[in-house]
Amino acid sequence: MRKNGASRTAVATAALGTLLTLLSACGSEHPGGKGGNGAKGAAGSVTLTRPQTADHTRTVPGIGDRLHRRIPANSRQVLAVYGAGRNSADATAVLYIKHGSTWDRTRSWPAHNGKKGWTVDHHEGDRRSPVGVFTLSDAGGVLTDPGTRLPYTRDASFMAPRYWAKSHWHDFDYVIAIDYNRVKGTPPDDPERPQGDAKGGSIWLHMDHGSGTSACVSVSKPAMRYLLRTLDPRLNPVVVMGDRDDLKA
Template structure:
């Protein structure tokens, strides 16, 4: 049976595109001030989405032709992550769902991405989050399944953060959703296979926020993780579209 210490070391090696994490999981300074971003709006200025009064549109605003064409046919759920700018760790995550021919925003939350921003050519250890469109296939975490519709792997030994990490990061992986960047969809989130090669990084997840930038993952509040786990449905072919606003508009 794997010991807790060994499990903590394993997840450190598998997550956020970083093999030898010495200080903290996906993070920098725990006390960094949180920033709340804006959500792109069609035909007008930006503003914060209100879950109680969603705007409805035939296409997700802020996503340009190049990115839109990469969204698979049949997708009815889009997790959009709008980064403030290319070198910023601050972003806003919005869940959109398709109803008929219209895309409706459901909820939005402040989020963090890589502490050095975004990368259109992500490399192992660059502390940036890959820009692009990726499917969402698998979930898991330290805690019991909260009612996830995606396949969920609960494994405390495999997902728990090392005690050597700063206390602010001990709950990062209570819940995770694997982002299908350089991984094998249909496997548990910590599966180490990297189809594009190790140099292209991997282990890019959605996980709990610790108050600052990550080493490549996207982090959101616990309430967001629970909501997404209970809402993202394989039959709706969910994807994440993520990047800085300038790149997403292309």
């Protein structure tokens, strides 16, 4: 049940008819089946003499002015996803938390993105993850809430189809919606796409299966649990994601 007590009756009804379409948004292509797209942070103070090392910087490392300007001024948590290359599915996810005027590197994890890499013009079915800055506002999954401050929806509708390869069955045990072409404040599997279906959607952070997705970003189960417990809506978390060249442009 959603922590804020909102009824899921209507959502569950809509999700039942669109379950395979929505879940395939974060899935991969599998034999025999078809995939589609797919420490609590707190603001604090620092002294002016704090050393500006790789772990304590005034800007998020590897992010150029173009994207840095899109990080909301009130955001104090940034998950940076550094893609290995424009056509690569390999990435590294790094969580930064801002204390005063300094971004502190907190944790990092291996990650995967779209199996064909990245794009600045994502469309449904291109199997590339969208480059950009996106808010993180809603979470959910098959498993119980691990202790997140984000609104969390537990529902069986997140379960991956069992005709997918077994290695993918737990992809959606935990998910965090990336706010690309979706309505914020709704469960991650809400089907509405304000910019139209062709623009793609259902882009999530979810659990990793060891290879590229169709559009989502995936990390390990321990990483997902850490992010769920650490991301705080009061700190306005965002994800900045893309291949390294596009990120630093």
